Amino acid sequence: MRIRIWISMLLGLLLAVGGGAPGWAQQTIKVAYTDPLSGPFAQVGDANLKQMQYIIDFINSKGGALGKKFELVPFDNKSQPSDALIALKSATDQNMPFIMQCSGSNIAAALIEGVNKHNDRNPDNRIIYLNCGAVAPELTNEQCSFWHFRFDLHAAMKAEVMVRALPKTTTKVYLINQDYLFGQSVQREVRNFLGKVRPDVQIVGDELIPLGKIKDFSPYITKIKASGAQALMTGNWGPDMNLLIKAGVDAGADLSYYTFYAHLAGGPTAIGAGGENRVFSVMPFSENVAPEIGNAEADAFIKGFRDKHKFEFTSAGFRTIFEYLQAAVNKAGAVDATKIAFAMEGMSRKDFLGFDTTMRKDDHQLIGEYFVGAFKKGVKYDAENTGLGWATAATILAKDIDQPNSCKMKRPKI
């Protein structure tokens, strides 16, 4: 009897010691990942998760960081900021040094706020927020935070990429965007950069449409044709983009379509063969880049994913994220959020395709190459089994989209 009490006391003591020394207890570097994993947008979160896992396995096979392996811990946020904050709480409770989130700028804004507060109050248990796809420009300008690192270009940069990709022969464009916050900002930014980068281009039409209400875009196509436009530039997504392109192709309009989202899941299926050589999309990466530039190593990496999963590998940016983490943790010499954040800002690396990237020190915005893909036959990797895929029509390098920022960064004292 007495012996059992002694043993349990001893065990309790051991546990108490273990709990008090997180560095000792954790064998892996945990990265919390929160995005919708259920509900209408579950497909997005699920696809991201599979690609991240594939990348993490690769990084770990290259030795991880400081001899430790990275581990991904998913949390469902159901596209709700409140649920993302719950995920943040769980992550900090378990002493995770990183939280990652990709979809929704409203969620990103809530997370930045939450991370700032947490890190102010808990200097010995801080967390870094890795933004893998929330693109509102405010997040690295007015709202910028030392703890927030964005690894995708923001909307204004994407607009510049789209404008720079316009061929010299195109001089008349028509803008169509959805009538809500995002669509209006695309409209504003595209107009802005057309004026700066391509003053020779004339905007022959500029229109806002009610979000998700239009069932037949033929009347718009009629109007666009009458305006003499050569290219249509749109930030539309979902049915508003699919139906627009479909109506244009059906009417045989001689137009090019410059989009932000045609390459996302469901887009190629909805557009179909009619969009050949007409549809262009601004994208961080396409699978065909590696074979086009003759990078056999990157190609093998992509093929490895295709062999394992039945869908496309679209998010090369995630590999850049984990390579930055690996380098930053090694440079910091400890799994400590503050040290890692200082190590990561201002860091420059070549990504796995061989292009230059930089994590800007003054606003924590990654500047890297971006692509504009053309929807074409005869590419190595087709999209959604349509027989057509994204061939690179333009590559915009980091130096061309290094836009200024208005961030006033507050750095913690070490």
Added chain:
Amino acid sequence: MEVFVVSLLNGLVYGMLLFMLASGLTLILSMMGVLNFAHASAYMLGAYFAYTISQYIGFWPALVIAPLLCGLVGAAIEMWGLRRVHRNGHIAELLFTFGLALIIEKAVQMTWGLLPVPYRVPALLDFPLFSIYGTHFPAYRAFMLLISALMFGAIWLGLTRTRIGLVIQAALTHPDMASALGHNVPRVFTLVFAAGTALAGLAGVIGGNYQVTEPAMAFTMGPIVFVVVVFGGLGSLLGCFIASILMGLIQTFAVVFDVSLADLLARFGFIVTKDTPFAEVLTVTLPRVGALLPFLMMVLILVFRPRGLMGTRDT
């Protein structure tokens, strides 16, 4: 002129598609008093059935089989669902069909996935029929016009020239009397519900590849169909037809006219500047609100003529 002719054609095609959807709903609503929220779901089911069938035996068999399947689904819903709920009044029916619409959407998501499916126009009809001022008019749109016109004719003849049509008309206006005369009114109800659902299914078969076949298509199409039915008036197929064409044309032409209330006021010598009260609202152009015009018209007609354009009873 060019824009006018092309827009007229487009408006007509869209209006006829609306009519195919709305005709079934107006029959069901005026006869059974059921505001069937699941009607647009039948439209979606029609498109998905047709997609699956066309993968195996082609589009043409699908054109016949998919609406029949939808009709069977409709009959089952009426016999084992609605008829039981019917006793508890209209609110229960409303909630039942609303729940049904949600369930069908979820079932479609689980069966065919969240993303659009590649349901394409058949190769036989995938060519421009003619060019008008340089704009192609796809043969498939002409085919849609043909099918919906045939359907309108068939319903019209069926309702006015056949025995069952006469019974339906009688049950529409005087269900108790029709029942007292020995007609099996519940069976007529089932028949009408099944036929209405089949019509929606047919609209789905030809509308699914004209638009995009995806799980959200029911909920985006649903509201506008109700507008057509209310606007056209209860119990009137002709009213429904006129309302559909009108809505199609309004939405199409609203896009073409780049005018705002401010332009209208300017004609009367009143210039709107940034400092004018409500300047934001006054300068919104017609294309930006075009898709909302039908709803505005529904509100107006409910206020000034509650029985609708050609309706015989109050809504």
